[in-house]
Amino acid sequence: MTAPVFHQLRVIEVTPLTDDAVCVSFDVPEHLREAFSYAAGQHVTVKADLDGVDVRRSYSICSNANGGKLRIGIKRLPGGAFSQWATTELAAGTVLDVMPPVGEFTVSPRPVRYGAVAAGSGITPIISLVSTTLEAEPGCRWTVIFGNRGADSVMFLDELEGLKDRYPHRLQIVHVLSREQASVPLFSGRIDGPKLDELLDRVVGPDLPEEWFLCGPYEMVMSAREVLTARGIDPGLIHDELFFAGPLDPATLPPEPEDEAGTVSLHLTLDGRSTSTRMRPESSILDAALRVRRELPYSCKGGMCASCKARVLEGEVRMDKNWALVASELADGFVLTCQSHPLTESVTVDYDA
Ligand SMILES: Cc1cc2nc3c(=O)[nH]c(=O)nc-3n(C[C@H](O)[C@H](O)[C@H](O)COP(=O)(O)OP(=O)(O)OC[C@H]3O[C@@H](n4cnc5c(N)ncnc54)[C@H](O)[C@@H]3O)c2cc1C
Ligand code: FES
Structure with a gap:
């Protein structure tokens, strides 16, 4: 399995839902149908370049999963970078970067x-x-x-x-x-x-x-x-x-450690390629890893969307917050790397797991 990547999807319709909310429908071409099949309750991460800034946000899918077309609902937040743009300027024909659906807020239907x-x-x-x-x-x-x-x-x-x-x-x-x-x-x-x-x-x-x-x-x-x-x-x-669990940390990445004192080794695999770096334990694994692999998947940086999920193969980490992984994923060694800090001198994580 490989880590999720962004695919370009064309917006086919933007319909007002209220004065401050829209429903956005995407055209999913035949070759991406499988990647974009989804379970009810899952969400996608959408990326746009807004005035030169790479803005990524997660949005839940609102459509019926029994063959419905891919649709999301976006509500405007006062001063919200993405939602302001999406509810006022986003129009049919725009091509957006969208990551395939993920999430565990799902159900296997039962007669209850x-x-x-x-x-x-x-x-x-x-x-x-x-x-x-x-x-x-x-x-x-x-x-x-x-x-x-x-x-x-x-x-x-x-x-x-x-x-x-x-x-x-x-x-x-x-x-x-x-x-x-x-x-x-x-x-x-x-x-x-x-x-x-x-x-x-x-x-x-x-x-x-x-x-x-x-x-x-x-x-x-x-x-x-x-x-x-x-x-x-x-x-x-x-x-x-949860859609929001508090203000985001500044998006700036921590500087590269100037010397090795107090640092730990971080090894990561993404898309079958392994990379190593050194990091300070107070940084998150995601931020340290982004310094050397810019293409790593992430969105909320708040422990909510699970797009930064990876499996710990070696070493131990501490997770500050977790609003996204369920008990079985934790038992399988998965962590949210945006919330994880190394507890051992060396940590190896696999984003492809
Ligand atoms: C798994 C997941 C699913 C989501 N699904 C949806 C969805 O279906 N529809 C939807 O409209 N949004 C959804 N969100 C929220 C969405 O990802 C964005 O956070 C939201 O649209 C705000 O982004 P923004 O760029 O407009 O605001 P920002 O520029 O990020 O934030 C503007 C201000 O609002 C604060 N803020 C950010 N988000 C919230 C919030 N949700 N409530 C209160 N204050 C906030 C920020 O701290 C900041 O002060 C989801 C989030 C997650 C993690
Ligand atoms: S980036 Fe959203 S949980 Fe880590």
Whole structure:
């Protein structure tokens, strides 16, 4: 297997979803169909040259994985480098660099009731999971609790309504608006722990969904996980996806160590080619490796997207954050190199594993 690389994909449509969000569809040519086949809930990393700066961001796929065309949903963030450009200037015909889909926020459809808690653009992977599983597994049902600022900022509203019309007895959608007063106060406010408890008691229960998918701001995801675990949901059946876990470190790479004192050896393999360098343990393995292999895959540098994943073949590392790898990958020796620091005098990682 080789490390993921960027491929050029042509944008075929950019459709407004709300005043500040768009849906972007890509044309995937025949020879890339296999590389771009995806599971519901996965995401792609997109790269653009914006005023001479290489900007990479991850976006969840919003389309049905049973043969749907590759689409992503992008919501504008105030001052956001990529999302500002994508929601105002990106147009059909633009060719973007896109990495093949990755991610573990996925499901093997079973005839059970699923639950989701999403906020804002967090609905993007959820709508893919919901539409794909409802079609593939006639015995499954979904309850989606979806928080937004106001009715005008709800992404994929028409698509969600269409799914509800198609599966009236198998899909329950509960909208909660933080900046609008609903006629029933239960449906106003932010989705925090007490609000979720109340919704579970009054709208979702008494038999709760057995498997859950959470996607939204850090505080919402953590409080939802706490509430669900306290109600006896198996923690292994609560999946979460974070889009943002704090400000990025400056993108600058650490300088090359001036002398060898206190440094460790780093050996890496990418695309079948091995390279060695020396690094300071306070640097991340990714940053040190980028100094010698510029083509290494990465996107968020925040432990969320998994594009910098590699397997440790020799030595030990410490990972600061991990929002992307699941237990089986950790057991197999995979790490997020953007979050990993060497603990031994020599470390060997394989980006092709
Ligand atoms: C696995 C994964 C999947 C993702 N899927 C989607 C998706 O489907 N749709 C989508 O719109 N976005 C998604 N994101 C977020 C996306 O990758 C970008 O982070 C987002 O679009 C902001 O990029 P930007 O360049 O516009 O903002 P930047 O220029 O990177 O940041 C602008 C400011 O906003 C802050 N910031 C950055 N991201 C966030 C955030 N999410 N919430 C709050 N503050 C933030 C930054 O610290 C900075 O102050 C996903 C992220 C990950 C890791
Ligand atoms: S670059 Fe995103 S997890 Fe490392």
